[in-house]
Amino acid sequence: MERTFRNSNFEGAYFKCEVGSGKSEKVSDFRLPISDFRLPISDFQTMPRTKQFNEEEVLRKAMELFWKQGYHATSIQNLVDQLGINRASLYDTFGGKDALFEKAFEKYVRDYSAQVIAQLSRHESVRRALEAFFLSEARAAARDKDHKGCFVVNTTTEFVPNSEEWAQRITRQRKAMEHLFLQYLQRAVEQGEIPPGKDLPALAAYLFTFYNGLKVVSKANDSEEELCRVVQVALSVLD
Template structure:
């Protein structure tokens, strides 16, 4: 007869995400995960696979639990440019409020694991492509609704904003300086005028 799990996999996955997010992949050992999650090594492997597989699942969990989702924010009906501005402001204020200076788990993964880890590279690229696509779509809608000049290139603007937002998350991991982040965001938003 098969044994039933003595732990909640969703709770364990969230705990693994928190540990990876706090320490990074390399600095988190399987022993750390076993201790932090309170799960036996065999159960951990049976449920999540090896450390790398668990890391990828934790990154997926990070994306699934982001609230609000940037893609959902940008795809709401109505004026599009306020949604784009709101996203920049959200990233800025979230970065300022991040007292533990963990940054973005996806940016952290890119900084720690790339180049060299194809699975993480695909994951990061898919995430950034989804955000770029959502930004591009919102900016195309903004043009169609007369909110953004027709002479602007929505894709180029979206790419700039994507790079800016990821850089913002990285800078926020350093010594706290809310003015630096807010001033940079204000300048970034001028490209939408």
């Protein structure tokens, strides 16, 4: 507790820009002090040793490991080995296994949401955008030699129904993604790509359901061709 917060006075006091592999070797570390910053409590006069690793990069590694193995099958030792940082650093920086998993999950959602939106907004035609999105997901899944699937989907099956907290988190994710699909479908109707009068919320929920299925099945089927044909069938509901 005590050690965890010993630095809390200085949160946000510096813009850090760190570069390096983070594998406990020296890294560059530029700090741009905010000139008019006043120390609120402490009376110290020197700055201590800085972190030897890039926090974002380490978090990315943790994300990949939890993504691939899930929460229960990933041990702290596992993380220490893979992340290349010390046990104590892990606890000091991220708080513990639960907190680290949450941060990894949030990073995935953050990164992945941006990617989905970017992918979908590449085409004017909604039909083409959805096709491009699902085909790219199918291809990426088939090519991922780790067969990680989707972090959110994996977490759904691992934590629901055994954690009410995670069930709510997952539900929020579902609604966000269904809402995103819905917006595109509404635009499709406006653009005359989809005949009006269709049950768009059900269609959006369907797209989300199919997405989940694709992410599960692609873990155990790496045939790019088969997955792409399935996508084409799935999207034929839009015709």
